[in-house]
Amino acid sequence: MIVDEMDLVSRALEVEPLRPQAYEQARAKLRDEMARSVPEAGTVGRLRGPRRTQRTQRARQFVVTGLGALAASVAVVFAVVSTSSPATPGDPATGAPVSPVIESELVALASRITAATAPASGDASLVIRSQKIGDGAAEVSYNLYTDDGDYYAGGDETSLAQAISAGEEYSDGIYAREVEAALYAADGDLDTARTKMVNAAPNAFGLGLSEAERQKIWDRQMKADAEMYRFKGYEVPEHPPTGKELENLVGNRLWINGMDALSAGAGEPQVRAGVLRLLSSVPGVSVEESTTHGVPTLTLSAGPDLFSGGASEVLTIDAQTGTPITSSSQSLEKGADSSHSTYRVSRVTVADLTDGKS
Amino acid sequence: MASDAELIARSLNGDDEAFVDLVARHEVAIGRYLSRRVGVAAAEDLLGDVWVAAFASRRTYDPAYADARPWLYTVALNRVRKHWRSLPPEDLVPDLTDLPGPSGYWDPWPAVETRVDTRAALREALAGLRPDEREVLTLVAGEDLTAADAARVLGIPAGTARRLLHQARATLRRSPPVAALLAELNSVNVKDGE
Numbered sequence: 058m059i060v061d062e063m064d065l066v067s068r069a070l071e072v073e074p075l076r077p078q079a080y081e082q083a084r085a086k087l088r089d090e091m092a093r094s095v096p097e098a099g100t101v102g103r104l105r106g107p108r109r110t111q112r113t114q115r116a117r118q119f120v121v122t123g124l125g126a127l128a129a130s131v132a133v134v135f136a137v138v139s140t141s142s143p144a145t146p147g148d149p150a151t152g153a154p155v156s157p158v159i160e161s162e163l164v165a166l167a168s169r170i171t172a173a174t175a176p177a178s179g180d181a182s183l184v185i186r187s188q189k190i191g192d193g194a195a196e197v198s199y200n201l202y203t204d205d206g207d208y209y210a211g212g213d214e215t216s217l218a219q220a221i222s223a224g225e226e227y228s229d230g231i232y233a234r235e236v237e238a239a240l241y242a243a244d245g246d247l248d249t250a251r252t253k254m255v256n257a258a259p260n261a262f263g264l265g266l267s268e269a270e271r272q273k274i275w276d277r278q279m280k281a282d283a284e285m286y287r288f289k290g291y292e293v294p295e296h297p298p299t300g301k302e303l304e305n306l307v308g309n310r311l312w313i314n315g316m317d318a319l320s321a322g323a324g325e326p327q328v329r330a331g332v333l334r335l336l337s338s339v340p341g342v343s344v345e346e347s348t349t350h351g352v353p354t355l356t357l358s359a360g361p362d363l364f365s366g367g368a369s370e371v372l373t374i375d376a377q378t379g380t381p382i383t384s385s386s387q388s389l390e391k392g393a394d395s396s397h398s399t400y401r402v403s404r405v406t407v408a409d410l411t412d413g414k415s
Numbered sequence: 416m417a418s419d420a421e422l423i424a425r426s427l428n429g430d431d432e433a434f435v436d437l438v439a440r441h442e443v444a445i446g447r448y449l450s451r452r453v454g455v456a457a458a459e460d461l462l463g464d465v466w467v468a469a470f471a472s473r474r475t476y477d478p479a480y481a482d483a484r485p486w487l488y489t490v491a492l493n494r495v496r497k498h499w500r501s502l503p504p505e506d507l508v509p510d511l512t513d514l515p516g517p518s519g520y521w522d523p524w525p526a527v528e529t530r531v532d533t534r535a536a537l538r539e540a541l542a543g544l545r546p547d548e549r550e551v552l553t554l555v556a557g558e559d560l561t562a563a564d565a566a567r568v569l570g571i572p573a574g575t576a577r578r579l580l581h582q583a584r585a586t587l588r589r590s591p592p593v594a595a596l597l598a599e600l601n602s603v604n605v606k607d608g609e
Contacts, residue, residue: 060600062587063556069537070557072455075446079459083446084438086463087470091431194542210496212546219570224475225493 163337163344166355166379167243167330179404180204184320184381188398202321203407206233218411231258232321239318242331247338254318254335255310262306263297271297308339309363316372319381320400329379339363349373349382361389419483423476434473438466441484444558445491451557452495461498465491485567488558492550492568536592543590548583551576 181203189195199217201209208228211217234257242250252264261278263271275297283293298306315332322328336342341363347356353376361369366389373383380402387395417425417433419440425433445465449458469490476486541549547569554565566576587593 060597062584062593062597065537065593065596066541066552066556066587067559070451070553072447072450074443075450075455075459075462079446079462080442082459083442083463083466084435087435087438087466088431090467090470091434223570224472 163333163355163357166376167333167337179406181405181407181410182320182322182325183403183405183410185401185403186398187400188396190396200320201405201407201410202232204325206230206236206321208232208321214410214413218413221407221411232317234258235314235318236322236325236328239315239322239328239331239335240325242335243327247334250331250335251307251311251338254314255307257314257318258310260310261297262303264307305341305362305365308341308359311335311339312342312359312363312370316384319372319374319379326378329374333379346376347373352382353377354382418481420476420478420481423473423483424478426470426473434470437483438469441487444484445487448488448491448558449495451553452492453498457498461491461494465494468494480567485560485564488554488560488568489570536590536596540587540590540593544583544586545579547571548579548586551579552583555580 181201184200184202185197186200187195187197197212199211199213201207201217201221203209206228207226209217209220209226211220235254238250238253238257241253255262255264261275263274266274279293279295297303315335318328318332336357339359341360343358343360345356345358347354354373355376357372357374359370359372361367364370368386368388370387371385372381374381381400383400384398385395417436419437422433422437426437442462446458446462449461449465452458453461465487469487472490476483480486541552544552550569551562551565554560554568555562560568562577562580563573565580566573569576588597
């Protein structure tokens, strides 16, 4: 028998079937979806789509990482200064996370952005991301976030336009809620804004609820996730996180969801202002003045505490507008590759994209 | 036996179990596909998402096609892409260019004296392909689809898929390590009288 290149690839791609339980679980998920409506955000920790995967892969601590980027040169360090006690989110009895009062460059920048009221053109933000992991080749993705909260993606303009035309929209409504939370945060009550942003993506923290309600939500989530925990070798936690653990988790979600909002609302100054204000309330985030390709920038760093000690992330934004420029992510595991991403953000019109005018 | 299109039509008329029957028909194939693309653990997480997404979008199914598997691959591919977008960079599972490792299922041609590192050779060659070429190649070589079905999965003209497949195969054959590997494999086969 003569072997050709197709045989090589076919053999190379051989894999075993999934475990029988995996099929059962998947079918159960389908039946579950058939039987119920989508839960209200922030009340039940049933995550859908990639967020479920993303936000559970780090398993027990529910810590997730976000964007990747290019660390910029650093000039002056602005310490994020808390003038009150450290952030201790989640006063379950009152429903109001207790956040610190913080003065920082972020707050000043947020104020400057808020004052700049130039109307955004178009009806969507196009974020072209070029990501390089380790020594690998750069991967480019075209990500479109519409002002209506929809999200489409492609490898280039053509495939992006095809995705839009085919209605391949997978936001699950999350981006819209994150942008809404950021808009609120631009000038709203900070504690309320923090809760809104954390709850923009479903979670089982039960922020703002009573202990009994939190436990009920937690139990429901753990029941759904128990098999996955066991499969991955973790004990199923009996109670929702509290204290420092919850504080770090809330900080993690503010970072992650805030990064989402920066992309989803990249063309909207108020969204960027809100995100910056939110990040100013996270003790694990530091801010440094920097320069990127001659442009004054701010470098936001999220330390390992926000990622259960497993990673750190850096985001560089335009010092004047807050627009994302680069990001980086570094796993702290020995030998792990870092990733660097650069962003080009522009406001576009969806119709122009589908008509090939953009 | 009802066709896939008929099961989808029944589900649109309120018979949810018809859609579960459809899922049961294709779950092994779609599960393997996910496993190839994102690894076993993530595949188990994503499989249910694929069914949920397919169920949600079943109204878009073209009943002219009796076999729904290419459509399900399309849904799965979309979920895979979404999964990759959502991953923190250090967790990204490389695409086809990262072949199953030695502890996995890569054990081809043990009789071959490996003067050529088979995994490295193929990985290097695959890395030289364009992403759209790799997509078509994956679907045809890995999922045993025709080029026309691969085109349906990717939403591209069948002629384009055939062209991409042709280009991909030609690129692989031109790759010196792959050429050397094929020469060695076929030499062994000839010696063994296969």
